[in-house]
Amino acid sequence: MRILLVEPDAQLARTYAQALHDSGHEVVAAKTAQSAIHAADAHKPHLVLLEMQLVSHSGIEFLYEFRSYDDWQNIPVIILSVVPPGEFAGSRQLLEKELGVTGYYYKPHTSLAQLCQLVNQSTVDV
Amino acid sequence: MGQRSRKLAATGALPAGRQVSEQLLLAVSEQMKLPFLQIARAAEYGQLQQSTETLPDIQTTADAAIRLLDNYLFGARLGLEEQYALELEPVSVSSVLYDAGQELDQLAKLYGVELELNVAGKFGTVMANRQALQSALISLGYTLIEALPSLQTKDHKLQLAAHRCRYGIVAGMYSSVEQLTADALRAGRKLHGHIRQPLATLTHSSGAGVFVADTILQAMDSELTPTRHHRLFGLGTVLKPNHQIQLV
Amino acid sequence: MNQQLTTGIILRRTDYGEADRIISLLTPKHGKLSLTAKGVRKVKSKLAGGIELFSVSQISFLAPRAGSEIGTLISARLVTHYHHIVEDIDRTMLGYDLIKQLDKATEDNPEPEYFELLQQAFEALNTREVERNLIQIWFAAQLLRLGGHTPNLQTDTAGNKLEPDKSYNFDFDRATFVLHPEGIFSSDEIKFLRLLFSGNNPSVLGKVINASTLITKIAQLVHFMRQQYIR
Numbered sequence: 001m002r003i004l005l006v007e008p009d010a011q012l013a014r015t016y017a018q019a020l021h022d023s024g025h026e027v028v029a030a031k032t033a034q035s036a037i038h039a040a041d042a043h044k045p046h047l048v049l050l051e052m053q054l055v056s057h058s059g060i061e062f063l064y065e066f067r068s069y070d071d072w073q074n075i076p077v078i079i080l081s082v083v084p085p086g087e088f089a090g091s092r093q094l095l096e097k098e099l100g101v102t103g104y105y106y107k108p109h110t111s112l113a114q115l116c117q118l119v120n121q122s123t124v125d126v
Numbered sequence: 127m128g129q130r131s132r133k134l135a136a137t138g139a140l141p142a143g144r145q146v147s148e149q150l151l152l153a154v155s156e157q158m159k160l161p162f163l164q165i166a167r168a169a170e171y172g173q174l175q176q177s178t179e180t181l182p183d184i185q186t187t188a189d190a191a192i193r194l195l196d197n198y199l200f201g202a203r204l205g206l207e208e209q210y211a212l213e214l215e216p217v218s219v220s221s222v223l224y225d226a227g228q229e230l231d232q233l234a235k236l237y238g239v240e241l242e243l244n245v246a247g248k249f250g251t252v253m254a255n256r257q258a259l260q261s262a263l264i265s266l267g268y269t270l271i272e273a274l275p276s277l278q279t280k281d282h283k284l285q286l287a288a289h290r291c292r293y294g295i296v297a298g299m300y301s302s303v304e305q306l307t308a309d310a311l312r313a314g315r316k317l318h319g320h321i322r323q324p325l326a327t328l329t330h331s332s333g334a335g336v337f338v339a340d341t342i343l344q345a346m347d348s349e350l351t352p353t354r355h356h357r358l359f360g361l362g363t364v365l366k367p368n369h370q371i372q373l374v
Numbered sequence: 375m376n377q378q379l380t381t382g383i384i385l386r387r388t389d390y391g392e393a394d395r396i397i398s399l400l401t402p403k404h405g406k407l408s409l410t411a412k413g414v415r416k417v418k419s420k421l422a423g424g425i426e427l428f429s430v431s432q433i434s435f436l437a438p439r440a441g442s443e444i445g446t447l448i449s450a451r452l453v454t455h456y457h458h459i460v461e462d463i464d465r466t467m468l469g470y471d472l473i474k475q476l477d478k479a480t481e482d483n484p485e486p487e488y489f490e491l492l493q494q495a496f497e498a499l500n501t502r503e504v505e506r507n508l509i510q511i512w513f514a515a516q517l518l519r520l521g522g523h524t525p526n527l528q529t530d531t532a533g534n535k536l537e538p539d540k541s542y543n544f545d546f547d548r549a550t551f552v553l554h555p556e557g558i559f560s561s562d563e564i565k566f567l568r569l570l571f572s573g574n575n576p577s578v579l580g581k582v583i584n585a586s587t588l589i590t591k592i593a594q595l596v597h598f599m600r601q602q603y604i605r
Contacts, residue, residue, distance in 0.1 A: 008330035009160065010237050010275040011183070015167045019174070031276040052463050053323060053330050055276050060466040064427070070389040082159055083322070083463060091467045107163055112170045317502055326461030 002026045003119065004045035006036045006062065008054050012107075016049070016080075016115070023116040031055075033062035040066065045075060047122050049115075051107075052081040063099045076122050078103045080110060147202040149319030150337055154198045156322065157334035160272075161191035183236055190233040194268050194335060197261040201341035204258075212258055212345050216251035216368040219297045223286045226263040230271060234284065239271050244287040244355075249295050252365035258346055259365070262339040263297065266350065266361060269335030270299050273328050279303040287355045291364060298362020300355045306336075308352050311361075315340065336361070377448060380404055382433045383492050384426065385477050387411075397447060399433065400476070400492060405483035409435050409447040428469055428496055429455040456500035465499050468506055472499075472513050479517050479604045491516050498576040505580060511593050512576040514600040519571055523603040526550040527568050536564055544595055546602065563591050570596070 003020055007013040008031050017027040028043045030036035033054050040048070048066070052059035059081070066072055077100060085104045088095065095101040103118065164187045172180035204212065227243050234241045267284070274282050285300045305328050306314070318324040318337045325333035340350050343363050353362040382399035390396040390410060399407045430453045436446040459465045472495050480488050495513050498504045518524060529535055531545055531552045541557035542564070544550075551559065566588040569579055579585060 008276040009164070009272070011164045011187070012160075012167065015164070015171050015180075019167075019171055022174070032278070034278075051330070055273070055330050056327050057460050058326075058463040058466045060463055060470065061427075061460045064470060068387050068389065068395075082163070087464075088467070091471070094467065094471065108159060108166075112167055112174065313502060321462060321502065322464075323462060326458075 001046045001119070001122075002028065002043060004036060004040055004043065004048045005029045006033070006048065006050045006054070006059065007031065008051060015112070019112040019116060020119060023120065025119065033057035033059065033065070036062055037065055040072065040075075047119065048075060048077040049080050049119070050077055052079060052083050060099075063095075063101070067099055073100070076100070076102045078105065078118065078122065080105045080107055080115065082107050147205050147341075150198065150202060150205075150334070150341055152319035153324070153332045153334040153337055154195070156332040157194070158191065160331050161187045186232045186236050190268060193229065194265060194338065197265045197342065198334070198338045200258070200261055201265075201338050201345070204345040205341055212255040214253045214255055214346070217254045217256045217259060218251055219249050219288045219295055219365065220245035222254075222256060222259050222263065223288060223297060226260055226267060227286050229260075229264050230267040233268065234271050237271050237275055238282055239274050240281075240283045242283060242285040244285050247289070249288055249290070249367075251368040252295050252297075253368050254346055254365050258342050259297070259363075262342040262363065263299070265335040265338040265342070266299055267335070269325075269329060269331075269333050270301070270305065270361070272331065272335075273305070273333075274301060276330060277301075277303050277305075277328070285355065285358060285360075287358075287360075289355055291353075294364045294366045296353055296355075296362045296364050298353050298355065298360045300358035300360030300362075302358060304352075304359040305361055306352055311336075311350065311352060376437050377434055378404075378437060379432070379434050380407075381430055381453065381489075382407065383430055383489065383496070385473055387427075396444065397450075398477075400480075400484065400489050401433075402486040402489040405485075406480065407435070408444045409433070410444055411447040411450075426452070426455065427473070428457075428459045428499075429453075430493060430496075456496040458500045458502055459496065462502070464506060465502075468510060469496070469499050472509075475513070475517065475600075475604075479521065485520070487520050491520065494575060501577060503580075504577050505586070505589075507589055507593065508580055508585065509576050511589055511596050512570060512579060514596050515567075515570045516573065517604050518596070518599055519573065521604055523549070523599065524571050525567070525599065527564060527571065536561075546598065549599065558591070559595075563588055567592055567595075 003025050005013060005016055005027050007016060007029060013029050017029055020027045028039050028045060030039040034057060050059050063077065079101055084106055165184050168180040168184050172178060223245055224243060227241050231241060270284055274284060279302050281302055283301060287300055288295055288297045306325060310325065310327055314324040318332065322332065325336060336350065343349050348363045350361050350363055353360055380401045380403060382401040384397055385400055386398040388396050395411045397409050397411050399409065401407055432451040432453050434448045436448065438445045459469045476488060476492055495509060498509045526549060530542065531548060531550050536551060538561040540553060542551035542559045543554045543557045544559060545552045566582060
């Protein structure tokens with residue numbers, strides 16, 4: 001599977017990418033919302049792993065832009081964020097129903113092994 | 127908690143220094159999630175691979191985080207103890223920048239940031255507290271090194287430099303991309319500890335290193351300010367030149 | 375050429391055809407407009423640019439031809455971009471939520487006041503010192519007010535003037551306060567509601583003493599009313 005990893009921290013991006021690669025996936029990394037849109041256009045990922053807390057344009061803005069394109073409607077997006085999920089409890093419906101977020105995972109509570117497992121469980125119609 | 131201390135401060139029941147240190151504590155606590163996360167995931171990766179390859183990165187991350195914590199504690203104590211006055215002495219800006227660069231070198235390598243030192247020219251000495259100035263610069267460097275790779279910039283270079291200005295000597299850190307405007311820094315000072323990303327145009331994290339640096343510099347009657355060095359953009363602090371007569 | 379000029383706030387952007395996008399706008403004079411932006415998908419998206427959310431833009435367009443509901447965008451120039459909103463996840467979420475609420479509430483042609491409302495909401499969201507829950511409750515109150523659903527904040531269900539030393543509960547069916555010895559609303563909450571429904575700017579409301587406590591007390595009332603009366 002080709003995964004678009006939207007992760008602003010260089011160190012974490014490296015570790016996540018290495019673990020996902022070892023799990024048999026191709027990883028395209030982007031550090032910002034804008035570069036993630038360009039990367040999605042260039043590489044056509046099967047899955048997006050998204051940090052919400054980005055520089056200048058937040059993960060939410062990326063999601064709205066991403067979902068406004070027909071050809072990206074069916075690509076699953078999993079949020080993997082330093083923002084605790086409870087803080088967005090009021091917006092879960094928005095995230096799940098309107099923006100097609102299929103999972104919300106809190107980085108400090110999600111090990112690499114768990115991440116690889118949930119990625120492997122995701123399927124997408126290519 | 128922040129609201130309560132704001133109200134108490136307004137009634138005069140709580141010294142302003144304690145109020146500032148609460149904001150800073152929240153910002154630093156939020157910041158500390160990142161190195162712990164980096165260490166946890168790197169350690170796990172090392173175990174999965176049954177390799178010690180990630181150990182040097184873990185060490186660098188841990189060392190940098192401890193240093194930031196130490197600098198926070200130093201700054202917080204300066205803010206709390208109102209009678210405390212930092213002893214000022216003649217300090218060579220070049221040597222402080224050099225030492226700060228040495229301390230930040232490993233972290234910079236980890237983030238793929240190239241550190242440069244530019245102290246061409248004779249600046250004489252400034253009146254400062256050496257430990258405070260170095261701690262402030264290292265704290266600032268911590269945030270800028272972490273931030274630089276995710277900014278829209280072709281090169282990941284951070285220059286530690288000094289230059290003269292109308293008011294004294296500016297010691298700072300510079301890159302090819304604008305880091306913070308004066309307005310953004312001003313807003314960040316009000317909002318750190320209250321919101322997740324008080325410096326959202328600079329960094330995805332809480333940017334605590336900037337506020338730790340600010341707190342320490344305030345004890346020397348100075349602060350961080352956006353500044354230019356030739357064509358580079360950065361953050362620095364203005365220091366007063368030493369006018370003491372030197373008897374040879 | 376029937377080219378027209380307007381200011382507008384972008385509500386939505388969606389794909390259209392092979393290379394185009396449809397931009398939905400809220401304008402002061404033309405209500406809601408749908409315009410085709412031709413060929414903008416060649417370079418996929420700019421998150422910053424003339425056509426972006428949380429901004430007021432100067433738009434030139436061709437009005438829809440007879441039989442069509444969609445006009446053609448000629449050019450867009452950014453006038454004000456509320457860039458602090460997108461820097462903060464919570465504010466971005468709320469911003470999108472407010473756009474959605476207003477979009478739903480104004481399915482028929484909206485009056486100019488709705489444009490001003492959204493612009494004020496963006497200004498408040500862009501000012502980080504203004505609390506989000508205040509903006510949320512203020513926006514709900516303005517939607518109610520513009521929709522003609524302002525509650526009765528002057529007299530109780532018996533027709534008597536609301537008194538400062540009495541307590542009240544709220545009758546949602548009649549959108550009026552009812553006198554009650556153990557009522558949960560007192561004069562402070564009612565005064566704040568009057569300020570809220572009078573169209574005052576949220577940053578002004580934020581300066582009211584104890585604003586945070588008052589907001590918590592009246593939030594449920596206002597949000598319930600919005601759910602009842604506004605689509």
